[in-house]
Amino acid sequence: xxxxxxxxxxxxxxxxxxxxxxxxxxxxxxxxxxxxxxxxxxxxxxxxxxxxxxxxxxxxxxxxxxxxxxxxxxxxxxxxxxxxxxxxxxxxxxxxxxxxxxxxxxxxxxxxxxxxxxxxxxxxxxxxxxxxxxxxxxxxxxxxxxxxxxxxxxxxxxxxxxxxxxxxxxxxxxxxxxxxxxxxxxxxxxxxxxxxxxxxxxxxxxxxxxxxxxxxxxxxxxxxxxxxxxxxxxxxxxxxxxxxxxxxxxxxxxxxxxxxxxxxxxxxxxxxxxxxxxxxxxxxxx
Numbered sequence: 629x630x631x632x633x634x635x636x637x638x639x640x641x642x643x644x645x646x647x648x649x650x651x652x653x654x655x656x657x658x659x660x661x662x663x664x665x666x667x668x669x670x671x672x673x674x675x676x677x678x679x680x681x682x683x684x685x686x687x688x689x690x691x692x693x694x695x696x697x698x699x700x701x702x703x704x705x706x707x708x709x710x711x712x713x714x715x716x717x718x719x720x721x722x723x724x725x726x727x728x729x730x731x732x733x734x735x736x737x738x739x740x741x742x743x744x745x746x747x748x749x750x751x752x753x754x755x756x757x758x759x760x761x762x763x764x765x766x767x768x769x770x771x772x773x774x775x776x777x778x779x780x781x782x783x784x785x786x787x788x789x790x791x792x793x794x795x796x797x798x799x800x801x802x803x804x805x806x807x808x809x810x811x812x813x814x815x816x817x818x819x820x821x822x823x824x825x826x827x828x829x830x831x832x833x834x835x836x837x838x839x840x841x842x843x844x845x846x847x848x849x850x851x852x853x854x855x856x857x858x859x860x861x862x863x864x865x866x867x868x869x870x871x872x873x874x875x876x877x878x879x880x881x882x883x884x885x886x887x888x889x890x891x892x893x894x895x896x897x898x899x900x901x902x903x904x905x906x907x908x909x910x911x912x913x914x
Contacts, residue, residue, distance in 0.1 A: 633738055642706060650664055651669075651707060652743075653711050656671055665754045668700070677896055680897060713743070716742075719873070721739065722871070776864045781891045826852070848883035
């Protein structure tokens with residue numbers, strides 16, 4: 629099955645028909661309390677803070693090749709990531725999808741709606757911990773094709789053919805907070821110059837069952853069009869560390885905006901280099 633977003637039923641059917649590795653991206657305590665049968669827990673998918681120089685890209689590649697290999701990913705399996713609900717975990721399941729895809733793995737997917745959608749569909753959960761047989765992950769090179777580096781982003785500021793899209797929460801965009809980890813977690817507050825803003829929540833709708841789904845293609849395209857982003861645009865997305873940006877990456881690509889990349893170091897990296905420009909004055913939300 630070559631789909632990025634899987635319904636709970638599609639995932640349940642997939643488990644019965646072909647090799648699948650299911651990855652729970654939540655914290656270990658929450659995973660231990662209740663998870664999809666057969667799922668393995670990789671919390672570093674969410675917590676890892678990346679840099680995008682050559683050393684940083686190499687570190688990403690080897691760190692996650694090791695973790696994915698330990699989870700039993702050898703190249704033949706479809707890998708499905710999930711979180712509790714797609715609007716409560718800062719995009720962590722999509723961050724897993726993006727990391728795996730950026731390493732050249734083409735059989736990756738996300739459980740659309742997360743564990744809440746799975747439970748709502750009447751499918752089982754368990755407390756049993758899974759230990760897959762370790763494998764050698766098929767790593768060929770550091771991730772470069774989908775990841776925007778710090779240098780790439782600096783050049784993009786002066787490139788009118790590239791749309792820089794900030795998808796952080798409002799308090800970060802307007803310069804009141806530096807991160808979800810705390811107001812002063814990063815040394816500077818503000819925005820990358822030239823960025824336009826679309827808060828990541830705006831690309832999801834919450835269901836009556838209190839879990840979120842990505843909005844339909846026409847709605848995503850309409851929201852992007854208001855910012856001058858079309859299906860032909862080149863878009864560099866950033867947030868704090870590439871998680872909310874990954875949720876947006878999936879939403880835009882599913883809507884047909886294909887030339888989307890993520891500045892994976894995002895504000896955590898950018899704000900710590902005082903040689904890099906920022907817009908730092910407080911501003912009203914768009």
